[in-house]
Amino acid sequence: xxxxxxxxxxTKSFGGLRxxxxxxxxxxxxxxxxxxxxxxxxKTTIFNQITGYLKPDSGKxxxxxxxxxxxxxxxxxxxxxxxxxxxxxxxxxxTVLDNVRVACLSQKNKTRNLLKGVDDFKDxxxxxxxxxxSIGLEKEAxxxxxxxxxxxxxxxxxGIALALQPKLLLLDEPTSGMSPDERLLTRNLVKKLWKExxxxxxxxxxxxxxxxxxxxxxxxxxxxxxxxxGSPEEIRNNPExxxxxxxxxxx
Amino acid sequence: MKKSLFNKDIIFWGLFVVVFGxxxxxxxxxxxxxLANSILIWGMFAVAFNMLFGVxxxxxxGQALYYGLGAYSVGLVVKNYGPSLFxxxxxxxxxxxxxxxxxxxxxxxxxSGVYFTVLTLAFGQLAWQITFRWYHFTGGDDGIQGxxxxxxxxxxxxxxxxxxxxxxxxxxxxxxxxxxxxxLVLRCIRQxxxxxxxxxxxxxxxxxxxxxxxxxxxxxxxxLMTGVTNSIHPDMFYWTTxxxxxxxAVLGGIGxxxxxxxxxxxxxxxxxxxxxxxxxxxxIIGLIMMVMVLGMPRGLVGEIRGLKAxxxxxxxxxx
Numbered sequence: 328x329x330x331x332x333x334x335x336x337x338t339k340s341f342g343g344l345r346x347x348x349x350x351x352x353x354x355x356x357x358x359x360x361x362x363x364x365x366x367x368x369x370k371t372t373i374f375n376q377i378t379g380y381l382k383p384d385s386g387k388x389x390x391x392x393x394x395x396x397x398x399x400x401x402x403x404x405x406x407x408x409x410x411x412x413x414x415x416x417x418x419x420x421x422t423v424l425d426n427v428r429v430a431c432l433s434q435k436n437k438t439r440n441l442l443k444g445v446d447d448f449k450d451x452x453x454x455x456x457x458x459x460x461s462i463g464l465e466k467e468a469x470x471x472x473x474x475x476x477x478x479x480x481x482x483x484x485x486g487i488a489l490a491l492q493p494k495l496l497l498l499d500e501p502t503s504g505m506s507p508d509e510r511l512l513t514r515n516l517v518k519k520l521w522k523e524x525x526x527x528x529x530x531x532x533x534x535x536x537x538x539x540x541x542x543x544x545x546x547x548x549x550x551x552x553x554x555x556x557g558s559p560e561e562i563r564n565n566p567e568x569x570x571x572x573x574x575x576x577x578x
Numbered sequence: 579m580k581k582s583l584f585n586k587d588i589i590f591w592g593l594f595v596v597v598f599g600x601x602x603x604x605x606x607x608x609x610x611x612x613l614a615n616s617i618l619i620w621g622m623f624a625v626a627f628n629m630l631f632g633v634x635x636x637x638x639x640g641q642a643l644y645y646g647l648g649a650y651s652v653g654l655v656v657k658n659y660g661p662s663l664f665x666x667x668x669x670x671x672x673x674x675x676x677x678x679x680x681x682x683x684x685x686x687x688x689x690s691g692v693y694f695t696v697l698t699l700a701f702g703q704l705a706w707q708i709t710f711r712w713y714h715f716t717g718g719d720d721g722i723q724g725x726x727x728x729x730x731x732x733x734x735x736x737x738x739x740x741x742x743x744x745x746x747x748x749x750x751x752x753x754x755x756x757x758x759x760x761x762l763v764l765r766c767i768r769q770x771x772x773x774x775x776x777x778x779x780x781x782x783x784x785x786x787x788x789x790x791x792x793x794x795x796x797x798x799x800x801x802l803m804t805g806v807t808n809s810i811h812p813d814m815f816y817w818t819t820x821x822x823x824x825x826x827a828v829l830g831g832i833g834x835x836x837x838x839x840x841x842x843x844x845x846x847x848x849x850x851x852x853x854x855x856x857x858x859x860x861x862i863i864g865l866i867m868m869v870m871v872l873g874m875p876r877g878l879v880g881e882i883r884g885l886k887a888x889x890x891x892x893x894x895x896x897x
Contacts, residue, residue, distance in 0.1 A: 386658070417773065418766045429762050429777065438759045438760055440758055441761070442751075442754050443758055445761075488776075491777065513607070518821070
């Protein structure tokens with residue numbers, strides 16, 4: 328099957344610092360995979376380039392067979408890619424429902440409408456409620472988003488991305504800042520959403536239980552380079568990865 | 579939630595129609611009618627301005643450009659071609675404002691934050707300079723006096739109800755916009771423009787849309803105002819006009835849809851009451867603004883609603 332996402336020799340420097348160094352990878356449709364690596368390895372920078380937020384200096388990025396290297400974020404999102412953020416990104420003053428509903432409306436291309444009320448869009452509203460129940464925030468629907476606990480805000484961020492009905496969903500550290508209990512719940516939730524919404528899912532993560540628990544493929548970045556790629560078992564036993572990142576104590 | 583929103587709107591509209599609808603019956607002189615008319619027009623101007631500032635987060639310091647454009651369109655057309663063209667001239671004013679705001683908007687919206695604010699101010703001041711210097715066309719510093727609408731609108735009461743209906747339509751329209759999907763996107767742009775891009779929306783395109791809509795109503799306000807004061811002068815383009823509409827919005831509360839209308843009402847009444855006793859009325863406005871910004875940052879309507887929420891039973895459990 329044709330890969331849904333392909334990076335060919337993607338390279339990016341900030342000044343003299345190479346943050347992405349000749350990265351090539353190919354992501355299979357319908358897969359769930361993780362990107363790991365030490366802080367500053369260039370994980371988020373890769374996401375930024377995939378989503379058109381940063382342009383690579385050289386190399387090509389293909390999404391669903393289409394060259395998206397030169398496209399801007401807005402167009403890439405329209406093609407069916409969505410993202411949740413490491414530092415949670417949402418609309419703090421809007422209700423939890425409206426946070427998701429604005430994404431539903433955007434996906435349905437209804438945001439140019441300026442005379443109908445938001446409530447008049449029944450399908451977008453229903454869909455937003457459905458997503459809120461999927462991520463377990465239905466009870467909080469009418470609260471302003473800033474009132475949510477941090478963990479719930481992370482989930483809301485994912486919910487907003489889901490509402491865009493993406494083919495490819497990128498999650499940047501979905502469990503960061505969570506308690507161990509929350510992490511377990513989120514891990515199971517991410518896996519559930521992946522199946523429920525027929526997604527291709529790539530996530531960046533530091534929590535190894537999450538990485539090895541749900542990823543089919545793990546890619547390791549180090550200093551902008553793709554150090555290794557393989558099944559969780561292969562990565563766990565890769566000596567290079569162990570010295571570079573995992574360390575002996577993990578095993 | 580939905581129900582309470584509905585109730586709040588009903589309260590505003592009820593009060594609005596009763597108070598402003600009855601002014602022609604209760605007035606003691608034409609002066610009161612003029613005062614109420616000014617409040618209506620400035621209230622509309624302020625609500626439209628707040629769609630830009632309070633809703634979308636774009637602090638334009640140059641809305642006087644469109645207010646003046648609306649006013650001068652009417653003034654110049656009536657002076658040169660006669661009062662029968664008063665209404666078409668208002669239409670001309672808003673059309674010119676739409677065209678100008680698209681052109682200016684394409685330039686200024688590239689900038690954000692304080693740079694946007696300063697650039698809008700620069701465009702406003704440019705228009706003021708041109709009006710001020712171009713004496714034989716604009717009347718320069720003297721402005722133009724004796725601008726009257728023709729026909730039935732010559733009657734002050736008829737003109738008053740004419741603006742009353744237009745202002746109702748305008749505010750009703752803006753309320754719809756605020757509650758629409760586009761309104762939601764605009765609020766989201768204020769809170770997190772980056773995320774809006776990641777929703778697949780064009781931030782600048784939406785900013786331009788609301789800039790044009792807001793400027794349309796600024797020009798309508800300027801045009802309608804000429805029928806109240808019967809004169810135009812370059813100060814309508816001056817930065818103090820832009821500043822005044824900002825004050826109204828902030829005083830009433832930029833987080834509240836109807837807040838700026840209340841702000842306009844309060845400021846115009848203060849100007850009138852204090853202005854009758856001392857020429858230092860702007861000092862009083864300045865003091866009030868200082869108290870507001872320091873003590874009641876959410877504006878009159880925002881603070882009152884905050885108090886209500888605090889003492890309302892049932893809200894407490896929410897924490």
